[in-house]
Amino acid sequence: MNRNGITLVVGGTGKTGRRVVERLERLGLPLRVGSPSGQPAFNWEDRKTWSSVLDGVALAYITYYPDLCVPGAVETVRSFFACAVNAGVKRLVFLSGRGEADAERAEQALQASGADWTILRCSFFSQNFSENFILDPILAGEVALPVAPVGEPFVDVEDIADVAVAALTQPGHSGQLYELTGPQALTFADAIAEIARVTERDIRYASISPAEYRAALLRAQVPEDVIELMLYLFGTLLDGRNTSVTDGFRRALGRAPRDFSEYVRHAAASGVWGG
Numbered sequence: 001m002n003r004n005g006i007t008l009v010v011g012g013t014g015k016t017g018r019r020v021v022e023r024l025e026r027l028g029l030p031l032r033v034g035s036p037s038g039q040p041a042f043n044w045e046d047r048k049t050w051s052s053v054l055d056g057v058a059l060a061y062i063t064y065y066p067d068l069c070v071p072g073a074v075e076t077v078r079s080f081f082a083c084a085v086n087a088g089v090k091r092l093v094f095l096s097g098r099g100e101a102d103a104e105r106a107e108q109a110l111q112a113s114g115a116d117w118t119i120l121r122c123s124f125f126s127q128n129f130s131e132n133f134i135l136d137p138i139l140a141g142e143v144a145l146p147v148a149p150v151g152e153p154f155v156d157v158e159d160i161a162d163v164a165v166a167a168l169t170q171p172g173h174s175g176q177l178y179e180l181t182g183p184q185a186l187t188f189a190d191a192i193a194e195i196a197r198v199t200e201r202d203i204r205y206a207s208i209s210p211a212e213y214r215a216a217l218l219r220a221q222v223p224e225d226v227i228e229l230m231l232y233l234f235g236t237l238l239d240g241r242n243t244s245v246t247d248g249f250r251r252a253l254g255r256a257p258r259d260f261s262e263y264v265r266h267a268a269a270s271g272v273w274g275g
């Protein structure tokens with residue numbers, strides 16, 4: 001366990017990052033959040049902010065925002081890995097995405113960085129239904145997405161945080177690429193039906209065309225670059241390539257991941273979906 005330096009959590013207010021921060025706080029480890037709202041502020045787009053956030057850091061959990069597939073992201077994370085190694089960071093644990101060519105290029109940059117590395121290559125987060133862009137449609141009672149009826153093994157970010165903290169603080173995870181999925185593939189229609197059942201709400205689900213989705217996002221005044229990102233994610237990653245489930249949590253933690261129903265019960269109990 002790290003007693004000789006700060007643990008940096010890049011994206012430490014985000015979906016996985018804040019859960020990693022909570023766990024590290026419970027372990028009593030000195031830590032720093034790397035984000036625009038952190039102290040010091042960190043911004044992927046402003047390299048002048050990088051050296052102060054890396055000062056005194058021994059271990060780092062790194063999540064890129066908004067997504068590794070946006071133009072320039074791979075080059076940016078490659079430069080950040082080099083800065084981290086130059087600053088004396090010994091171990092880098094990196095959040096990556098499944099089935100994404102740019103994410104794999106970013107992983108290769110990490111593997112070539114000279115640091116001790118661990119890669120968490122994750123499927124679509126369950127928490128996108130409660131903490132991200134699918135929350136508002138659920139609250140409105142109508143979810144319409146441009147995705148075919150293919151299965152996706154939604155992964156609970158609580159489990160990802162458990163692996164990240166194990167990789168930061170325990171031996172045996174260096175040089176490991178963990179492909180992390182939930183235990184069962186569900187379609188988006190299945191997922192919405194489960195949320196509707198548990199919350200006892202009427203929530204309709206529709207599969208729509210990319211053009212219809214674009215038009216809906218434009219009506220909601222979503223910025224064009226975000227629309228492009230969403231269309232890429234739904235059109236490319238959710239085409240069935242990521243349907244298989246993996247043994248990544250067993251390899252990393254020796255246990256099975258939480259299933260989607262458990263996530264739904266937990267999120268519903270928080271009141272996030274009303275009902």
Ligand SMILES: NC(=O)c1ccc[n+]([C@@H]2O[C@H](COP(=O)([O-])OP(=O)(O)OC[C@H]3O[C@@H](n4cnc5c(N)ncnc54)[C@H](OP(=O)(O)O)[C@@H]3O)[C@@H](O)[C@H]2O)c1
Nearest residue numbers: 011013014015035036037043044064065067068097124125
């Ligand atoms: N969502 C998924 O299903 C999924 C699946 C697999 C992999 N991933 C990968 O996970 C990563 C994070 O995605 P996410 O959706 O879960 O986001 P997230 O971690 O919830 O993102 C929010 C975090 O990013 C920080 N942030 C925002 N703008 C920033 C900037 N310009 N510079 C530095 N930090 C910034 C925020 O800080 P403030 O609070 O200070 O604004 C916050 O800590 C992406 O690389 C994505 O490819 C996501």
